[in-house]
Amino acid sequence: MxxxxxxxxxxxxxxxxxxxxxxxxxxxxxxxxxxxxxxxQTAKATPATAKPPSPTSKAPATTSKTKPAPATTAxxxxxxxxxxxxAPPKQAAAxxxxxxxxxxAPPKQAAAxxxxxxxxxEARLKQTKAIxxxxxxxxxxxxxxxxxxxxxxxxxNPMPTVAELRRSYDLLMMKVLSLLQDRDQQLASxxxxxxxxxxxxxxxxKKFAALQAE
Amino acid sequence: xxxxxxxxxSSLFTLACLVTPAAAQQDDEALKKDLTAVIALQxxxxxxxxxxxxxxxxxxxxxxxxxxxxxxxxxxKGRVVVEKQK
Numbered sequence: 001m002x003x004x005x006x007x008x009x010x011x012x013x014x015x016x017x018x019x020x021x022x023x024x025x026x027x028x029x030x031x032x033x034x035x036x037x038x039x040x041q042t043a044k045a046t047p048a049t050a051k052p053p054s055p056t057s058k059a060p061a062t063t064s065k066t067k068p069a070p071a072t073t074a075x076x077x078x079x080x081x082x083x084x085x086x087a088p089p090k091q092a093a094a095x096x097x098x099x100x101x102x103x104x105a106p107p108k109q110a111a112a113x114x115x116x117x118x119x120x121x122e123a124r125l126k127q128t129k130a131i132x133x134x135x136x137x138x139x140x141x142x143x144x145x146x147x148x149x150x151x152x153x154x155x156x157n158p159m160p161t162v163a164e165l166r167r168s169y170d171l172l173m174m175k176v177l178s179l180l181q182d183r184d185q186q187l188a189s190x191x192x193x194x195x196x197x198x199x200x201x202x203x204x205x206k207k208f209a210a211l212q213a214e
Numbered sequence: 215x216x217x218x219x220x221x222x223x224s225s226l227f228t229l230a231c232l233v234t235p236a237a238a239q240q241d242d243e244a245l246k247k248d249l250t251a252v253i254a255l256q257x258x259x260x261x262x263x264x265x266x267x268x269x270x271x272x273x274x275x276x277x278x279x280x281x282x283x284x285x286x287x288x289x290x291k292g293r294v295v296v297e298k299q300k
Contacts, residue, residue, distance in 0.1 A: 021218040131248075131251070132244060132245070132247065132248025132249075132251065132252075133248065133251065134248050134251075134252045134272065134274070134286060134288070134294055135248050135251040135252050135255065135273070137253045137272070137288055137292070138230045138251075138252045138256070139255070139291075140256070141292075141293050141294055175255060179251060
């Protein structure tokens with residue numbers, strides 16, 4: 001008889017604790033329904049969930065058991081109106097750092113674009129020892145061929161489309177970079193950073209005409 | 215005095231004998247790499263140039279690791295030509 005009274009007392013106390021935990025976490029709605037059936041089990045579980053802040057030894061064990069509960073609360077969070085409110089600030093706070101991380105990137109690209117020095121790059125390509133003489137001549141042939149294709153494109157010929165020109169340009173860039181990247185990394189990185197700038201000069205008919213006039 | 219001059223001359227001769235082949239070997243390796251890159255740029259199968267012979271200025275005969283042989287030269291229009299030799 002005393003055992004029954006003890007169980008009842010524990011149940012009452014556990015329900016009291018459950019009410020206290022409601023404002024803190026969301027599991028109560030889920031645990032509130034099976035109260036009559038699982039009263040002894042919840043009585044053991046609830047003190048554990050209520051005590052995690054104070055005891056250190058039981059906390060790891062309870063966290064492994066209580067992990068599903070936060071997951072369900074996270075899933076059920078949209079249904080309740082009051083408790084998702086704390087979460088959004090955290091998500092917003094967590095979401096803002098990536099935005100801050102991605103934000104600095106465009107200024108770097110924007111800063112790299114104005115530093116286009118074609119004459120300097122050309123001189124450095126001629127002087128570099130990373131590429132042999134015959135390879136330089138071969139590359140120059142390919143550059144001249146590509147310039148002819150750009151001329152044809154800007155003259156109104158439909159045959160080399162912009163996409164085809166871009167493909168040829170990218171391939172040529174890859175060839176140059178593959179030759180430079182091991183023995184003249186600085187020049188390779190400078191050419192790589194000027195890649196879009198050079199394409200901008202070639203793709204724009206006015207800029208290309210001005211480039212040819214020089 | 216004469217002994218010193220002889221010793222100096224002999225040491226210089228020895229040094230020259232050691233340095234010249236090393237420099238020539240470096241040039242040879244650089245030429246092989248250059249020709250390997252040229253052949254690859256022209257899209258020809260080669261793998262790696264294992265031997266190269268200078269025929270004249272900007273005119274070479276190259277033998278590749280896979281057995282292919284190429285004549286690599288600059289024509290009168292300034293274009294680099296890679297011709298496969300049989």
